[in-house]
Amino acid sequence: MKNILVLTLTRIGDLIQGTPLIAGLRAKHPNAKITQMVSTDFAEFAERIPGVDETIVLNLRQFQGMEGGQRILWVDVYQYLEQFMEEVKSRKFDLVVNLSHSKLSAFINLYLNPKETIGFACNKEGDRMALHPWMQYFGVEPFNRAYNPFNLVEIFARCGDMDPAGETVRIETRPDDRASISELMTEHGIQSDDFLIGIQAGSSLEGRRWPASYFAELIDSLTEKLGAKIILFGVAGESELAGTIRDSVKNKEQVVDLTGKTNITQLTAMLPQCQYLVTNDTGTMHIAAALGVKIVGLFFAHAHPYETGPYAPGHLIFQSRISCAPCSYGVACNNIVCIHSVQPKQVLAMMAEHKQTGKWEWPTNWDTPADMNLVKTEWDQEKRLRLIPLLKHPLELADIFKEAYFHFWPMVLDGKKLGNPKATGEQIVRFMTEHYDCGVWEKIQPALKRKKEELERLIHHSIKGIKTGFTVLKSLSGKKSHALQKLIDEIENIDEEIKNIGLAHPEIKPIAEIFSKRKENFQGNDPLILTKSTIQCYQRLEAESRELLRVLENIEQTFPQALQNEEAKTTLANC
Amino acid sequence: MSLFEKNLNVLQTVNPDLVRRLEDWVSEEAVEVLLAKDGSPIPKADGACLHSAYHPRDEAEKSVAQFEVIPGKSTVVYGLGFAYHLQALLNKGVDDICVIEPSFAMFHAFMNHVEIEPFLSKVRFVVGMVPEKVPTACGTPPSQWNIFNHKASVRINSAYFECLTRTVSATEFLAVSSLRILVVNPIYGGSLPTAHYCAEALENLGHTVESVRCEDFSDGFHAIKNITSDKTNRQVLDGLFINLMGQAILAKSAEFNPDLILVMAQAPVSPETIGSLKKLNIPLAFWFVEDFRTLTYWKEVAPLYDHFFTIQRGEFFEELDKIGVSDYHYLPQACHPPVHKPLGESAGDCDRYKADLSFMGAAYFNRRQSFPQLVDYDFKIWGTEWNLNTDIGKYVQNANKRLSSEEIVKIYNSGTINLNLHSSTCHSELNPEGDFVNPRTFEISACGGFQLIDHRSELAGMLNVGDEIETFRSISELKEKIDYYLQHEEERNRMAQRARKRVLAEHTIEHRMSDMLTHIVSRRLEQMTERVAKRRDPVEIAISQAGKESELGVFLEGFRGTPDFSLNTVLNSIEKGQGDLSKNEILFLMLDQVTTQKS
Incomplete structure (x- = not known):
């Protein structure tokens, strides 16, 4: 990896929140040249981002207030973009890390056609993609804010496959400041x-x-x-x-x-x-x-x-x-x-x-x-x-899920399982009892049970999806096109069910939406590859649903004992 | 049998319409006919002979000697006289001639003195037609015309042929030019569908059309009356509303920059708005599809418009002259075949609309008064404003609810006899002096429906009464004809089919819009030519700014000729596209994001 471009076109905050990621990239690729692309508004500040070798400025500000007159403004903007992009493309980036959600950044990435991309992107036909599991998470997070425990710094850092532990944001200070x-x-x-x-x-x-x-x-x-x-x-x-x-x-x-x-x-x-x-x-x-x-x-x-x-x-x-x-x-x-x-x-x-x-x-x-x-x-x-x-506010179901997700996502997005679900459950319950008023547990517990049932349904649908996927694989080798269409319809129905479970149960919607995000990334028209990818998506959904279910079961099991302990502590204290 | 009668008989076989018109023609002044030295008859008009008083045939041979026949073009002769020049042209081997003669008096004299039969196989006679109709009547577009001027005829009819020349130029211009036309719709009412049809028809004619959809504001407009019962205050509110609409029309005009603004009757355009629109230097036309005696607001607005189109003439034209209207033109109502069409078996619920006698229209005074006489028929009334508690109330099918165009078409399709009684606010049956023809006449015929229509003086010029359409002059006559036609299905169907054929050939909104544009453009050809020439193709501007040889310039070449080209045109083409995005397309998608962010 010789040449890395980090796209940060949105906010000054993103520039700073991306600094641990850049530090991680620098550590991982010590000899690479790291370039960042920013918009004019942040150009001065961008010079303060550590670990960056060069800053490229997308200067659209030059066109402000230029409407009217004899010239067609968009022709000028187009030609600027063309010139700018050609210059950037000539640098032949190996990796583009796109920290923006914007379509503009996705099109920039498509134009540059790097060997590798992390972040929001689009395929050659212009369809949306999110490349890297944590960028897929970044894509669904805004619609599931109540259940997100991660700072953007952590999300960005994990996009660079680095451990955010102990990292803080940084900017350069200079002796003459x-x-x-x-x-x-x-x-x-x-x-x-x-x-x-x-x-x-x-x-x-x-x-x-x-x-x-x-x-x-x-x-x-x-x-x-x-x-x-x-x-x-x-x-x-x-x-x-x-x-x-x-x-x-x-x-x-x-x-x-x-x-x-x-x-x-x-x-x-x-x-x-x-x-x-x-x-x-x-x-x-x-x-x-x-x-x-x-x-x-x-x-x-x-x-x-x-x-x-x-x-x-x-x-x-x-x-x-x-x-x-x-x-x-x-x-x-x-x-x-x-x-x-x-x-x-x-x-x-x-x-x-x-x-x-x-x-x-x-x-x-x-x-x-x-x-x-x-x-x-x-x-x-x-x-x-x-x-x-x-x-200490009364505990809510959302608090439990947010805390569960804090432990859950870093493992499952790396394709791993929780090492010790029991310990994780205890850890979560400890956090809850320490920082929330858990007297309402009995009211929450039935709701939690219901969510577990919905996770079971997700598992059921993913298994159904896997089976259907394998049937498709079999039928691809045969010549029964009508049967194939029926199977494709079945897969669409399963996906609809998965989506609906997410919609009806916001607590588990992040899982359902990550599943959809993964499917957005499918490329090409090869039915064999597409079917295999589909099966993988169902397998991951099944694994993730099972994993979250395990966490929730452990929380459910641990809570009564923890509450008794708390009660005992309070009684002792009162004595 | 006189020569005239003989000629008439022969002409009847090839051009019955011309015969009918000739018969209807009321002689005002006869053409004097002299004998030339060689004994040939020659006409004299305005104190001058139209052919040589010595040897008209020799003169004719000489006059056509220089005329060059152009292969592939049709020979069009301006002026008939007594056709010596026509004969000379035929002698020269020219066939497929169309001769245009403005005067029925001249044609009448010709029929009295010259045998028509030798001409009929190769000559088409276009007689007494307003210049706007001539290109259609000739059958070939003016661009294909090779004109031979019969100088004496052209001289005595100079105004007519000048007008024809302008019309021909306008027709040629319109054949190759796309105008930008803004149609201003009314807020509601009977002229609203007509406004929609006009816009569609103009588009079908190849123009770029936008509409000011005042009807979108109708709820607001009608809500004003619920605000206050105080008449003065309501008038103030109405005035403010009309001002708002005026501003909306101005804003739309400023943005769309049309070559022509067509304002429909009842559109909320005040004299102040007209004044502001005039500052934009865009021609303003108004189509007054109203009875000038019933609605008199034309007095305030007609003089302010550049072109004023009417569905009545005669007395109305005199009135318009009196108030100084500079340009007015007769433009009757018509149908819109994309909407008004036979439904055949496809209309599933037509049974609901089936009736021996069917009427669709509002409860005007004369209808309320006369319809009780029709209750002994299987009679269905559709329309609005009927008093449901009267004798005829139970015949009203739709409880006075407004009907869609689709439903109305079903009604016209389903009635065995469609009654078409023009409205009157002051006659108990029908208006014996009624002149204009309502759109329903054409719409019923376009649907293939059979109708009985009250006598209208303008009707005969549009449909052949007794052959294509049947009229009545009283309710008792109506009842007789209802009885007759209910018994004679075949006659009904035959008449309806003939009417439909004629209406589709001559009386569609597209025909009217074509006439209207020809009329307008013939009077401002230079201005229109300049406007269209000045309107540089936006694709051209973009290409020249980008550089013809640049990648962008080459890419944009593909958009030449796209109407109303803009950045969105390119973006829409990308959305519609499939497959991998090209470099240019990616840049355009980036541009879209950039411009969206900026806005």
Whole structure:
């Protein structure tokens, strides 16, 4: 492997969340040249991604505002794309890693025709494909968010066949970074011993923003009670928002508005001056995470900490727990009430406690708010990053499945079985009893039983699929075309059943959808190859369903004993 | 037997329609006929002889001597006179001649003095036809014409032949040009289907057509009356609605940039909208498919349009002259054969529509008054606005619900006799002065249905009464004919078949649209030619921008001639394609993503 291209055209966050993957690629292919392709908006920042030898910029910004006039704009854009793609193609990439979901990136990959692709792609006829099991998972994840326990960092890293254990996101810092802000600090009266707290109040999507009035209220408390000096970060477009916040606070002299005043170098130097960054889910948050700044993340609307939370231990994340949070994929909410689930006094309390003790702990004398999730990031024993709930909410079926999937997917997507399902079941139950109110287990158990039955049905259909597949193989050698058509119809019916089980039971939908994703990857028209691939898909579905069933059975078996133990512990404690 | 009668008999065998028209022709001024020195009869009109007063045959031989016969082309002669030049042409070996004579007076004189029989096998006579109809009547397209001018005839009919020349040019232009035409539909009502048919017909004629679908807004328009019962406030709301529609029409016009805007009767186009549309310098035509005596809004709008088409003439034309309408033209209603067609055995539920006597239409005053006389028949009434609590209420089949075109076609197909009584708001039976012919007349015939229709003065010019269609002048006469035709199935069928043949040949919306365009283009040929020439093919622009030799340029060559070419044209062609994507196709798919992201 000599020449690798990483396509990251979507977000600044993806660039940063892809850094462990790039580190992995670099380790795996130490002599390869790694190139990344980014869009103009991220070109400056892309230079900070470690392990990359070269950055190619897709510059579509040059065409902005060029509509009208005598020329046909699309002809110009076409010719630019042609020239650009020819140049990129001439580099003859061996491997393209596509970290974008977009069709554009799939077509770019098709044009480049690399020897190998990982990620979203399309075949020569333009049909969608997801190449690599974890990219197939990445493809179904947005539609099964409630059951996803993996940060994109982990998903991306696993796409590179690397173990994410202990990995964190990284960006390059440079010796002259600090010098770039000395003037800025002097100009705004920032002292090196100031207790600085950064605030990133904006975000690319307005709906994800915590209200300006809440930021203002929080700033007043932070300045008054913790003696903090506040730095408002953001791009120029967020200056108006920053102005609104600054206008609303009492201690204006304690607030420095740097929105639109920092380039990437200055931002990279300025963020580490802060002890905390209070932020919506933004690119700034990921940069801060990479620089080791403690993050107080505010996740609303589509933002989901399990996908895009800061990938390092020691951070805190607030998220709304109302029934519609996070927003479903593709939804544009017109009444974003989730931003009110988190109140400034709650953020302040957590930060004050952390400043004093270095721990993220919910005040013991406060009730658990039903509409808020509060998690901290932490390594588990295997150095995998976990989101640890700090509020003990009543256990829900989704929590069990999410936790089960945390153990399940890394094994089955590698084609393995869980080494010790009993131990895994115990591990899951332990996590549940530690971090959830499991008093509701008896109510959940029948629902879990039902899901197990549905898994049995999945197994039944996959076996039926396997048998039908083998019958097809037999009939391919004969000449009974009408019989063949009947079998193909039967396979379609089986697939429909599998899909419907997934639709009716969201908890196991990820399994059904991965099955479909795999089938999307089928290539060519050779009935023999297609049938063999179909059989393999059913075999994997059967194996995965059985594996998840085993996990659930172990959870079911372990729970009563664990609950008794918990009860005993509580009784002892009360004594 | 006089020569005229002899000629008439001979002509009857090859051109009965011309005979009928000649018989119907009312002599206004007779043509003076003199004898030349050689004893030959020669006509004199406008104070001038149309042939030599000495030797008309010699003169004719000389005049055709220079005429060059072009193989593959038809000889078309402008002007009949007494046909000495025709004879000379035949003598020269020219056959397959079409002679165009504007004056029935001249033709009448010809029939009185010249034996027609020697001409009939090789000459087609086109007499007294409006210029727009001449190309069709000639049977060959003008591009195939090799014209011989009978100068004396052309001189005395200069206006007619100038108009014919323009018409011929327009026809030739339209044969090779595709116009962009915007049809503005009404919000609802009887002219709405006509608007749809017009758009389809124009497309069938090879033009690029878009419609402003005002009918999509009908619920909103009708909802206004539920808002308030205060008349003044309602008028304000209606006005605002019409303004909105006007803006929609303007927006559509600005984007589509048509060569012609055809506004249908009842379309929500205010004088203000017309004023704004005129600033776009696009010709505006209006088809007023209404009775000008019943609906009088034409007075406000007719002068504002560039071309005003009517289903009535005579008195209406006088009225239009009075208010300064610069261009008006008679364009009667018609049928649309893709919709109006015999259903044969295919119509499964036609039994529901079967009846001895069937009527489809709204409950106008004269129908309400006269239909009770018909209750002794197996009578089915279909349509709207009927009072179901009256004597004839129980004959109404559809409880006043609006019927689809498909259902109406079933009704026309299923009635043994289709009654076609033109509406009147002030006569208790039928309007004895009724002139225009409703679309139902043609639609029933196109469906192969048999109909009895009230007498209309314009009908005879379109269908041969007694042969192709049967009329009545009173309800008692109607009843007599119902009784007769119920007993004579064969006659009914024969008449219906003849009517259908004629209607398909002459009275479809496609014919009307062709006439309309010929009329318009003949009056603005230069402007239309310039518009079409200026409208550079977008494929050409794209190719020249990309570079003719570039890969993109070569790829785009395949899209030449695609109407309304745009990026989407290419993208759609890729979606429809199969097999491996080419390099160009991949780039276009990328481009699609890029432009989608940008928008």
